[in-house]
Amino acid sequence: MSSNVGLTTPRGxxxxxxxxRNLSALRPRDAAAPYTKxxxxxxxxxxxxxxxxxxxxxxxxxxxxxxxxxxxxLEDEGVDEDxxxxxxxxxxxxLLAAAPAASSSSARTRNLKSxxxxxxxxxxxxxxEKLRRALGIREDYEEGGHWRRQEERLRE
Numbered sequence: 681m682s683s684n685v686g687l688t689t690p691r692g693x694x695x696x697x698x699x700x701r702n703l704s705a706l707r708p709r710d711a712a713a714p715y716t717k718x719x720x721x722x723x724x725x726x727x728x729x730x731x732x733x734x735x736x737x738x739x740x741x742x743x744x745x746x747x748x749x750x751x752x753x754l755e756d757e758g759v760d761e762d763x764x765x766x767x768x769x770x771x772x773x774x775l776l777a778a779a780p781a782a783s784s785s786s787a788r789t790r791n792l793k794s795x796x797x798x799x800x801x802x803x804x805x806x807x808x809e810k811l812r813r814a815l816g817i818r819e820d821y822e823e824g825g826h827w828r829r830q831e832e833r834l835r836e
Contacts, residue, residue, distance in 0.1 A: 727805060730798040738799070743775040 690697030747768050754764045792799050812819070 727808065728797075728801045730801040730805070734798045735802060738796075739779050740776075743772060743779060746775060747772050 686699035687693055687695070687697055750771055751764055751768050754767060759767075792803060794800075
């Protein structure tokens with residue numbers, strides 16, 4: 681016997697004294713629902729905004745990786761240090777000038793990984809904007825606004 685459950689002693693009861701839980705008994709839940717009951721907050725879907733500083737940092741990091749690869753290759757070839765500096769600074773300037781135009785390419789968004797949250801958010805915003813323009817939806821459009829206006833007319 682354990683935890684004050686069952687017979688004090690199985691002697692004379694004709695049983696082994698083994699106690700089983702009643703799995704068919706329904707117990708009330710102690711905690712409240714784990715989700716909010718504020719339905720207005722649920723309806724108000726906001727798209728996650730990407731952090732521009734993180735996006736800028738990743739873009740600059742990609743540029744520096746390419747510059748470092750060039751520097752490493754030139755050092756292996758035995759090029760003079762002054763020549764290496766001029767070539768790497770020229771490549772850095774060229775890549776930094778070309779990077780803003782290349783950052784919005786659709787081929788780049790297909791290769792994003794799930795851990796690149798800010799890049800995914802930026803791609804999703806861009807995709808939503810393209811879809812909105814393609815369907816001719818106004819920027820100030822509020823989802824469900826038609827039904828709200830219809831309900832107000834019915835109340836009058």
